[in-house]
Amino acid sequence: MKYRLYGLAGTRSIRVSWLLEELELEYEFISLLPHSKEILAVNPSGKIPTLLVDNHPISDSAAICLYLCDKHPQKGLSAPCATIERAEIDSWLYFAQSELEAPVWAYRKHKKTTQLIPDNLKINIKDWVEFEFSRSVETLLTRLGSRDYAMGDNFSVVDIFLAQIGQWARHERLAIPEKYRRYIDRIWARPALARARQKEKGQ
Ligand SMILES: N[C@@H](CCC(=O)N[C@@H](CS)C(=O)NCC(=O)O)C(=O)O
The missing domain is CATH 1.20.1050.10 (Glutathione S-transferase Yfyf (Class Pi); Chain A, domain 2)
Structure with missing residues (x-):
């Protein structure tokens, strides 16, 4: 899995980068302003954070974080679905x-x-x-x-x-x-x- 995080210091992207660090995963952090053309290309709201998973964009910090916890359950930072x-x-x-x-x-x-x-x-x-x-x-x-x-x-x-x-x-x-x-x-x-x-x- 290749993770590329679009975010900016001082914004909600810290939720995702913090979680990626807790999970000890490799990721690239790209600092961008909201509504920049790179963000708009992957998230129509122009908001950050957006995580690219093998180039597939996922937006909204909670959705991104739950996806990462589900994908990498070994650290136990969430719980299995339907429990x-x-x-x-x-x-x-x-x-x-x-x-x-x-x-x-x-x-x-x-x-x-x-x-x-x-x-x-x-x-x-x-x-x-x-x-x-x-x-x-x-x-x-x-x-x-x-x-x-x-x-x-x-x-x-x-x-x-x-x-x-x-x-x-x-x-x-x-x-x-x-x-x-x-x-x-x-x-x-x-x-x-x-x-x-x-x-x-x-x-
Ligand atoms: N529900 C979204 C909210 C994202 C959001 O509002 N991000 C702010 C930065 S912390 C932003 O990009 N704001 C630009 C704007 O409101 O137009 C999430 O949790 O990721």
Whole structure:
């Protein structure tokens, strides 16, 4: 399998490069801006990340990551299809993207300093973002309970998403309870992430 990842430092491509490092797979990282012609040629939304698997493009970070976990199950970062554990992993990933990430991403889009949507569409959604995000964090922490990782005793693909989204929220200075902060810090210290960040920066 030949993996070529289209991405950019500071974006969701880190989820995929981090996972590729955890899986100890060889891959080429190509740094590209969203909507560049190379991206548009493989993903009509112009968004990153997109992973080329033997030149076949797969877009959307969760879909890419689950594909990689299924293809390379030896590290146990997901679970086999149609098992309760896999349903739990899918549930966490849908929750992470639709409930935890959504307000943070909307907040970024409406900031004066970003150019993700036209300026004339920007409105002040800070109160709504804080409300939605804190509600999702409460759910996350209740689900996490006293576990070290989302799936229990072992690190999984879910932890990449929960930590990366939390780190984004931290950058946006959204309130992060101490328990979530400690969880993020622990996951963020993984050597595979450090390697992925270096690779994305071309170092
Ligand atoms: N659901 C997609 C979202 C991808 C996405 O929005 N990527 C951002 C970079 S982090 C992007 O390319 N934004 C450009 C835009 O919104 O037009 C995923 O999880 O991969």
